Amino acid sequence: MANFDKQYADLCEKIIEYGVxxxxxxxVDALKIFGPVLRFDLEKEFPLSTIKSIDWKNxxxxxxxxxxxxxxxxxxxxxxxxxxxxxxxxSADGDFVIPGKVSKLLGKEFAHTVxxxxxxxxxxxxxxxxxxxxxxxxxxxxQMLMSLWQDDYLKSATREVRVCNILWNVTGGRLNxxxxxxxxxxxxxxxxxxxxxxLSAMIAHVTGCRPGQMIVVISDAHVYVDQVDGIKKMIxxxxxxxxxxxxxLWLNPDIKxxxxxxxxxELKDIKFEGGI
Numbered sequence: 185m186a187n188f189d190k191q192y193a194d195l196c197e198k199i200i201e202y203g204v205x206x207x208x209x210x211x212v213d214a215l216k217i218f219g220p221v222l223r224f225d226l227e228k229e230f231p232l233s234t235i236k237s238i239d240w241k242n243x244x245x246x247x248x249x250x251x252x253x254x255x256x257x258x259x260x261x262x263x264x265x266x267x268x269x270x271x272x273x274x275s276a277d278g279d280f281v282i283p284g285k286v287s288k289l290l291g292k293e294f295a296h297t298v299x300x301x302x303x304x305x306x307x308x309x310x311x312x313x314x315x316x317x318x319x320x321x322x323x324x325x326x327q328m329l330m331s332l333w334q335d336d337y338l339k340s341a342t343r344e345v346r347v348c349n350i351l352w353n354v355t356g357g358r359l360n361x362x363x364x365x366x367x368x369x370x371x372x373x374x375x376x377x378x379x380x381x382x383l384s385a386m387i388a389h390v391t392g393c394r395p396g397q398m399i400v401v402i403s404d405a406h407v408y409v410d411q412v413d414g415i416k417k418m419i420x421x422x423x424x425x426x427x428x429x430x431x432x433l434w435l436n437p438d439i440k441x442x443x444x445x446x447x448x449x450e451l452k453d454i455k456f457e458g459g460i
Contacts, residue, residue, distance in 0.1 A: 186232075192222075192235070199370060203216050215412075230430055230433040232381075232433075233377075244451060246261065254304075256301060258272070278291045300338075302345060320391055329351050330352075358388075359396045360396035370407050376400075384398050390441060
């Protein structure tokens with residue numbers, strides 16, 4: 185059965201039953217719990233949900249925008265038909281405004297970008313390159329950390345990153361990771377999990393490691409109250425239909441360089457087989 189589906193359904197039920205209701209910047213109250221942990225073995229099963237439909241191509245392209253293209257330019261996503269980041273992009277003059285909430289003048293050099301966040305941070309600190317180089321030269325290092333939360337650059341970012349850091353570790357030839365989220369709207373969690381499971385699998389693929397464990401730690405896990413009924417229906421349908429086998433991730437075996445994977449809209453080197 186799809187292990188992710190069970191963990192996801194259990195987490196949703198826990199938040200709805202035990203979550204503390206609170207007001208937030210969206211104007212819609214949410215129910216939240218602190219500190220849930222999800223654990224996946226990527227060698228046994230890929231955690232792509234079969235009960236919560238997501239556009240997996242968009243999920244992976246968004247991940248590649250950050251970690252492969254190392255871009256903060258929203259036009260990269262728009263060229264691939266992705267518009268979920270449009271509202272977070274600065275204008276052609278480098279202004280960023282969310283009426284009544286945020287107003288920042290970033291400068292023309294940040295036109296059409298999210299400022300000093302996401303791919304900008306990855307590129308500045310060479311996070312992806314350094315990780316791959318360390319895995320190839322010193323795979324038992326205990327210092328493989330990607331930190332996207334950089335205090336010096338928060339004021340010039342249009343949005344604070346949700347995935348704050350990723351800690352990597354090789355044990356027994358398997359590439360493991362701990363992904364830390366400062367906050368997660370649970371309706372988007374399957375999207376996020378698919379992104380970082382794919383990233384982990386790709387990095388393992390190009391460095392000669394076997395896929396290992398991926399642990400996801402969430403500080404603020406929440407469900408908006410207007411989503412509760414839909415989530416309950418999703419869980420009821422899942423329990424009625426029973427477990428479904430998880431899809432399998434396929435990566436082009438001929439690609440040996442992380443930066444050589446196709447990142448066009450077609451994603452020619454990355455596919456899922458079965459289950460979706």
